[in-house]
Amino acid sequence: MFVLAGIIVLHISTIILLLVATIDNAWWVTETVSTDLWGTWRLKSSEWHYHNLETSPDEFLQSVQASAVLACIFSILGLFVFVAQLFTLPKGQRFMFTGILQLISCLCVMIAASVYTAELHTGASGGYGHSYILAWISFVLTFLLALTYLILRKKSE
Amino acid sequence: QPERLVLTSTLAQQCQAIVIYTGWERHALVGSDIRLSCSFFSWRWTSEDVTFSWTYRPDGSRDSISIFHYTGGEAYLDNKGPFKDRLEFVGNPGRRDGSILIKNLEFTDNGTFTCDAKNPPDIVGRPSSVRLLVFEKVPIQAGVITGAIIGVVLGLLVLIVVIYYLMRFLVARRVFSLNVRSVSGPAALCRWGFCQSRPEPIPGTDTCVAKLA
Numbered sequence: 001m002f003v004l005a006g007i008i009v010l011h012i013s014t015i016i017l018l019l020v021a022t023i024d025n026a027w028w029v030t031e032t033v034s035t036d037l038w039g040t041w042r043l044k045s046s047e048w049h050y051h052n053l054e055t056s057p058d059e060f061l062q063s064v065q066a067s068a069v070l071a072c073i074f075s076i077l078g079l080f081v082f083v084a085q086l087f088t089l090p091k092g093q094r095f096m097f098t099g100i101l102q103l104i105s106c107l108c109v110m111i112a113a114s115v116y117t118a119e120l121h122t123g124a125s126g127g128y129g130h131s132y133i134l135a136w137i138s139f140v141l142t143f144l145l146a147l148t149y150l151i152l153r154k155k156s157e
Numbered sequence: 158q159p160e161r162l163v164l165t166s167t168l169a170q171q172c173q174a175i176v177i178y179t180g181w182e183r184h185a186l187v188g189s190d191i192r193l194s195c196s197f198f199s200w201r202w203t204s205e206d207v208t209f210s211w212t213y214r215p216d217g218s219r220d221s222i223s224i225f226h227y228t229g230g231e232a233y234l235d236n237k238g239p240f241k242d243r244l245e246f247v248g249n250p251g252r253r254d255g256s257i258l259i260k261n262l263e264f265t266d267n268g269t270f271t272c273d274a275k276n277p278p279d280i281v282g283r284p285s286s287v288r289l290l291v292f293e294k295v296p297i298q299a300g301v302i303t304g305a306i307i308g309v310v311l312g313l314l315v316l317i318v319v320i321y322y323l324m325r326f327l328v329a330r331r332v333f334s335l336n337v338r339s340v341s342g343p344a345a346l347c348r349w350g351f352c353q354s355r356p357e358p359i360p361g362t363d364t365c366v367a368k369l370a
Contacts, residue, residue: 052299059302066306073311 004086007148011082014141015075017134018109022068026129028121034129036120037065060119067112068135074105075142082149089154099149106142109135175199175282179272182288185262192247193287194256195272199279205230208275209248209255213240215268225257239265262291 027036032043040051053061078101085095113135176198185191195209208228214221224235225244232246240259248256255274259266266289273284 059297062297062300062302063306065300065303066310069303069307070310073307 007145007152008079008082010141011075011079011145014138014145015072015079017138017141018068018072018075018105021131021134021138022072024131026131027116027135028124028126028132029129030126033126036116036131037061037068060115064112064116064120067108067115071105071108071112071138071142074101074108078102078105078145078149086154091154094151094153095149099146102142102146102149106139106146109139109142113139175274175276175279177272177274177282177285179270179285179287182290184290184292187262187264187291187293189262190258190260191262191289192256192258193270193272193289194254195248195274195285196253196255197274197276197282199253199276201276201279203251203253204277206277207250207253209250210273211255211257212271212273213238213268214271215265218268221269221271227255264291267291 022037025036025039025041026034029035034041034048035053038053040053041048042051043049078098081101082095082098085098089095113132116132116135177195178197179193179195183191183193193211195211206229208226210223210227211225212221213224222238224238224240225246226233227246227248227250230250234244234246235241243260245258245260246256247258248254253274253276255272269286269288271284271286274282
């Protein structure tokens with residue numbers, strides 16, 4: 001009972017972290033700029049202004065956008081499939097479908113964060129923002145959850 | 158009575174403003190052709206003396222040159238300037254269309270094209286400009302690749318789920334001609350989850366014994 005509640009809470013918090021990492025524009029941060037994945041915030045005379053991304057977003061940033069969105073989608077799908085499988089799965093079986101969806105979500109986050117690290121802002125001065133860090137944290141969490149779903153068996157009498 | 162005359166003529170003037178429409182911006186590849194469209198709206202019928210003129214102002218320059226003029230039923234194209242032998246009139250003045258076609262675009266064609274149309278007696282109006290941008294490679298718009306990747310992956314997911322359930326349905330209905338007698342055939346499919354796992358009761362034995370077994 002507590003295991004079930006714990007897993008569901010962990011899954012929901014992973015989804016929330018993924019959503020924040022995808023939506024909040026804070027992958028790359030300097031003193032006056034907070035940018036990616038969708039727009040740029042610039043600090044001008046102590047006020048933050050929102051701008052669109054400068055050069056029409058190049059192909060790498062667009063693939064990072066797609067991967068991050070897909071990771072969110074698969075994780076949310078995984079939650080629904082888990083609840084459905086709770087009721088329909090025969091006893092003693094593993095939550096395969098849920099585990100696979102969560103694994104794909106983990107893969108997508110990894111692709112997003114890796115491509116971002118390798119291709120964008122190479123050589124620029126600044127640091128990675130909280131969205132970037134949350135992306136890596138959700139990578140770890142989705143991986144653990146995927147393992148849990150693939151190992152866990154539905155309680156048999 | 159002279160005041161009334163003045164009033165009606167000013168009102169009539171305000172109604173008679175010609176409105177000219179062109180695009181806002183046009184993107185094209187170097188070497189290709191582009192059609193710059195120009196049409197107008199006027200309260201009056203299209204007159205026989207309708208005129209269209211196009212002028213061109215290169216990027217970074219303040220002077221504009223005239224490159225096209227249509228009047229008295231005749232089109233006059235640029236025969237000395239940068240568009241010599243590259244212009245063609247593809248409009249239909251009777252349908253209020255004064256579009257021109259520029260062939261074989263070059264990088265030096267970047268600039269602003271202004272269309273001015275007059276439909277006598279309706280001549281008061283503001284010319285409209287369209288900006289031409291010539292690219293070597295058309296840039297991909299924001300979000301096209303993003304949407305494509307997401308769409309393809311989700312589509313694949315739906316396809317895989319549909320195929321999975323279809324296979325289960327077909328195997329259960331024995332539509333596939335499986336060698337049902339052999340042990341290995343259906344068992345392999347059962348491992349992938351294609352069949353219902355229902356333990357078969359051993360006939361002739363007590364249910365208690367069957368459960369213990």
